[in-house]
Amino acid sequence: ILNVEQSPQSLHVQEGDSTNFTCSFPSSNFYALHWYRWETAKSPEALFVMTLNGDEKKKGRISATLNTKEGYSYLYIKGSQPEDSATYLCAPKSGGFKTIFGAGTRLFVKA
């Protein structure tokens, strides 16, 4: 997997808004995909790992879906809160040990 694209690059929303962003990756030789949450001045932390086409994962107000046939994953945040402000990275992985990180979507939630 060489080319991972995340959109939008940044997003400004109001508290209470729901939002979503996209991760696109080449669908060939797909093995798994991780979403990470990266707060400013901290380290990335894993949110979800997904492996199967059609996978849906949920953690509180955050959920993610995976389409391996067309090569995309969506991350949804329902009712955004200021503490959701962070960069969200997607990291698809082909077979083997190499994970490629996308550039991330930077989310700003205004109170």
Added chain:
Amino acid sequence: DTAVSQTPKYLVTQMGNDKSIKCEQNLGHDTMYWYKQDSKKFLKIMFSYNNKELIINETVPNRFSPKSPDKAHLNLHINSLELGDSAVYFCASSQDRMDGSYNEQFFGPGTRLTVL
């Protein structure tokens, strides 16, 4: 108890010097990584070790040399530091196995290297 630790957290040094960054994980993981966060905030893989064996060696200058004395440690040594080496370096670990099973990576706090 810190799962993945890095030392030092900040490193300011002169061009031409040699420096090392240390990483330790107490999670019992098999695989460790070094990433460089570049000027555009991308996380770029540099190296990865699985059970002390080098498995990923990306195109980085050979001034960068990783060393894994055991499964729990992966150190990064940089010779002849250049201005362009200034960045944040992250260590990470995961429980990957040769059978392809795959778990998330746990990251250290990062080391901010500034080369003057």
